[in-house]
Amino acid sequence: MTSLAPFFASYPAALPVTALLLGLIVGSFLNVVIHRLPIMLERTWRRQCDELTGKTSAAEESYNLLVPRSQCPACGHAISAAENIPLISFALLQGKCRGCGKRISWRYPAVELATGLLSAGIAWHFGFGLATAGALMLTWTIIALSVIDYDHQLLPDNITLPLMWLGLLFNLSGVYVSIDSAVIGAMAGYLSLWTVYQVFRLVTGREGMGFGDFKLFAAFGAWLGWQQLPLIILFSSFVGAIVGLGGILLLGRGRSVPIPFGPFLCLAGWVALLWGDAITRSYLQFARISL
Numbered sequence: 001m002t003s004l005a006p007f008f009a010s011y012p013a014a015l016p017v018t019a020l021l022l023g024l025i026v027g028s029f030l031n032v033v034i035h036r037l038p039i040m041l042e043r044t045w046r047r048q049c050d051e052l053t054g055k056t057s058a059a060e061e062s063y064n065l066l067v068p069r070s071q072c073p074a075c076g077h078a079i080s081a082a083e084n085i086p087l088i089s090f091a092l093l094q095g096k097c098r099g100c101g102k103r104i105s106w107r108y109p110a111v112e113l114a115t116g117l118l119s120a121g122i123a124w125h126f127g128f129g130l131a132t133a134g135a136l137m138l139t140w141t142i143i144a145l146s147v148i149d150y151d152h153q154l155l156p157d158n159i160t161l162p163l164m165w166l167g168l169l170f171n172l173s174g175v176y177v178s179i180d181s182a183v184i185g186a187m188a189g190y191l192s193l194w195t196v197y198q199v200f201r202l203v204t205g206r207e208g209m210g211f212g213d214f215k216l217f218a219a220f221g222a223w224l225g226w227q228q229l230p231l232i233i234l235f236s237s238f239v240g241a242i243v244g245l246g247g248i249l250l251l252g253r254g255r256s257v258p259i260p261f262g263p264f265l266c267l268a269g270w271v272a273l274l275w276g277d278a279i280t281r282s283y284l285q286f287a288r289i290s291l
Contacts, residue, residue, distance in 0.1 A: 008128040015128055016120040019136065023119025024086035026140050027112035034111070034147045036065055041156060075100035086112040107147075115143055118270070125274050134170045135273060138163070138223055142266035145216065149262030155212025160219055167222030176273075177225030185221025189229055190214045213261050220269040228272045231280060236261070236268035 008015045040063060050057040061068070070079045077099025083089045090109045097104060118139050126132040141163050149155050164186055171182035193214045200208040221229055240261060247253040272279075 005128050015132075016124045019123035019132070020116045020120040023116035023136075023140075024112050026119070027115030027143075028084060028086045028108075030115060030140060030144045030147075031108050031111050032065055032070065033144050034151070036063070037144075037156060037159075038148060038152050038154060040064060041154075041158075072097040072099055072102070074102045086116070111143065111147065115140060118143070121274070130170070130173075130175050134166075134175055134223075137166065138273065139270065142270060146263040146266045149212070149260040153210065153258060153260045155210065155216050155262050157212070157215065160212060160215040164215065164219035164222045167219055167224075171222070171225075176223060177227070181225035181227065182222050185224065185226035185229060186218045187221070188226045189221030190218035192229070192233070193217050209261055213265065216262060216265050216269075220265070220272070224269070224272055224276060227280070228276045231276055232265065232268040232272050235271060236264035239267060240264040 043060065043063065047057050049055075070084065071077055072079070075097065077097055083093065083098060087109050090104060093104070095104050095106070096102065119136055122135045122139055123132050126135055141159060145155055145159055167176075168179070168182050168186065171177055171179050176182075177185070193209065194211075197207065197209055197211075197214070200206070217229070217232070220232055224232075240259065243264070244259050247257075247259070
């Protein structure tokens with residue numbers, strides 16, 4: 001890894017371009033994760049329910065992130081490698097399935113493009129090193145979490161919990177914050193939202209958020225430290241309130257329609273990853289001047 005450092009130092013644009021291309025490839029895989037992981041979890045839960053009730057589960061074909069091959073949901077046409085090149089295949093196919101001619105969702109190239117651009121931004125911001133490697137992993141993970149939560153109002157434990165432990169692992173050597181700050185951040189992130197949840201439930205008799213939100217917030221605490229938690233929760237709540245109000249006023253969405261909070265947490269966490277310290281310093285400086 002260190003042997004690559006002189007090359008990227010001599011050609012500053014090479015690292016963001018490499019991250020862009022890598023991000024496009026990873027984005028294609030994230031589309032698979034986003035589509036298949038909720039189905040895999042549902043099948044697992046169904047089998048577990050059958051075991052508890054003594055029912056015999058029906059035999060199912062293997063279904064995971066690798067098999068079966070990706071196929072068109074409309075006609076079952078198996079997607080070849082040539083049809084699965086990020087962005088390029090979508091453009092060459094004019095956004096249509098080669099088998100049946102039906103439209104391919106714009107989400108697939110959108111996820112690929114977003115992953116590529118955000119990856120390039122990470123590489124440009126952090127430069128060559130361990131911080132970029134970790135930030136890329138965090139970025140890719142929260143992209144998948146955001147879309148899954150948007151679709152299913154679900155933040156899977158098998159993503160959020162490893163993400164938290166991975167943040168602690170990176171901070172053992174202080175890549176982003178000290179390990180003390182990371183551990184406190186993980187604890188404070190979980191307990192703060194858990195407390196809000198319990199109080200809201202006692203007052204209203206309803207659940208205001210899911211346990212996945214607690215674990216995701218804890219993961220950001222593990223990556224960025226407890227110091228960034230106020231910024232993340234304030235920013236995510238503000239954006240979520242604006243989006244929710246816009247949905248009510250512009251789209252006629254009912255007030256009782258739940259809005260997934262995960263995407264807003266992910267957006268705020270990514271902003272804090274890149275500019276959290278600068279935003280916090282600017283706010284404190286402004287506060288001192290105002291006082």
